[in-house]
Amino acid sequence: MRNELDLEFVGLTKRYGGTIAVDEISYHFATGTYACLLGPSGCGKSSTLRMVAGHESVTAGAVLLAGRDISHLPPARRGTAMMFQSYALFPHLSVTDNVAFSLKMKGIDPAERARRAGEMLDLVDMSDFAARFPAQLSGGQQQRVALARALITEPQVLLLDEPLSALDPFLRVRMRAELKRLQRELGITFIHVTHGQDEALALADEIVVMNNARIEQAGRTRDVFDAPRTSFVARFLGSHNVIKLPDGEIAVRSDALKLRAPDSGQLQGRITNIEYQGTHVALTAAIAGDQDVTALLSDVDFFGAPKDLGEAVGLDWDRQAAHPLTA
Numbered sequence: 001m002r003n004e005l006d007l008e009f010v011g012l013t014k015r016y017g018g019t020i021a022v023d024e025i026s027y028h029f030a031t032g033t034y035a036c037l038l039g040p041s042g043c044g045k046s047s048t049l050r051m052v053a054g055h056e057s058v059t060a061g062a063v064l065l066a067g068r069d070i071s072h073l074p075p076a077r078r079g080t081a082m083m084f085q086s087y088a089l090f091p092h093l094s095v096t097d098n099v100a101f102s103l104k105m106k107g108i109d110p111a112e113r114a115r116r117a118g119e120m121l122d123l124v125d126m127s128d129f130a131a132r133f134p135a136q137l138s139g140g141q142q143q144r145v146a147l148a149r150a151l152i153t154e155p156q157v158l159l160l161d162e163p164l165s166a167l168d169p170f171l172r173v174r175m176r177a178e179l180k181r182l183q184r185e186l187g188i189t190f191i192h193v194t195h196g197q198d199e200a201l202a203l204a205d206e207i208v209v210m211n212n213a214r215i216e217q218a219g220r221t222r223d224v225f226d227a228p229r230t231s232f233v234a235r236f237l238g239s240h241n242v243i244k245l246p247d248g249e250i251a252v253r254s255d256a257l258k259l260r261a262p263d264s265g266q267l268q269g270r271i272t273n274i275e276y277q278g279t280h281v282a283l284t285a286a287i288a289g290d291q292d293v294t295a296l297l298s299d300v301d302f303f304g305a306p307k308d309l310g311e312a313v314g315l316d317w318d319r320q321a322a323h324p325l326t327a
């Protein structure tokens with residue numbers, strides 16, 4: 001459903017000289033959506049985000065927010081705020097002054113600035129660190145300050161460019177939950193750029209998968225994951241097999257492939273790898289046409305009827321688990 005505060009890309013295009021970084025992409029983000037722009041390096045994610053933020057000019061097309069074309073407005077007047085990959089805090093300013101910086105630029109008086117910065121630090125659970133300087137904070141703490149600094153402008157849309165990439169894996173998972181909590185509490189749209197599939201699946205209500213400057217597939221996260229339309233999306237999201245059959249290519253989730261006795265099932269294969277993954281066992285089999293497929297079996301199923309390398313197996317799947325691919 002459309003809402004007057006929604007964000008929309010209309011034929012959004014970015015060229016750098018002869019390089020086309022973003023090629024006429026169109027998409028509508030409902031207000032309050034957590035969306036991830038996902039894709040391999042160089043596919044145009046950051047350029048898209050920077051055009052929304054106003055840090056990069058729009059070559060053609062438009063970014064609409066709340067019904068107005070913001071494509072040519074200065075960043076501070078767009079209703080968006082950006083949180084960068086490197087948090088880019090001012091080293092010589094305290095946490096409070098970093099957070100309050102944009103209010104100072106707007107000429108808001110010191111008492112009001114301190115009050116609103118205090119509220120924001122509370123929101124990101126950093127009140128105890130208000131007087132510290134950035135160098136006295138951990139990476140995760142600096143990131144919370146950067147979030148508070150972006151949110152103090154009360155944006156309708158928060159733009160996040162690889163916000164978790166500088167954190168260690170443990171902290172990354174914790175901050176992921178924090179981001180989701182914040183987005184729910186604020187009810188605003190988050191557009192989060194990542195090349196991590198896990199991150200996108202964990203956070204996003206909607207994912208926009210980009211490839212070669214275009215949107216390859218987009219929609220509700222589960223809809224895209226459950227029914228990839230192209231081999232690129234199936235491979236990029238992972239956990240899928242792309243299988244070439246005589247009548248075309250299909251994607252089948254690894255956990256939907258079932259083992260059968262040799263000479264039964266839809267495909268015949270020979271086991272080439274068995275990988276124990278704790279709760280699951282990933283079993284790879286070579287099938288006709290020099291292809292590999294992976295079946296993800298629960299540990300109980302696998303160890304109930306263990307297999308050996310080199311054994312012949314049949315492979316099968318339910319009809320609704322096969323998704324025909326267009327390319």
Ligand SMILES: Nc1ncnc2c1ncn2[C@@H]1O[C@H](COP(=O)(O)OP(=O)(O)OP(=O)(O)O)[C@@H](O)[C@H]1O
Pocket residue numbers: 016019020021039040041042043044045046047048195
């Ligand atoms: N300032 C620039 N001048 C020229 N070409 C650029 C510029 N910025 C980006 N590009 C090119 O535009 C394309 C898209 O880059 P962009 O940074 O948007 O990709 P990305 O998907 O964000 O990649 P990454 O995940 O590596 O950050 C790439 O081919 C890149 O080399």
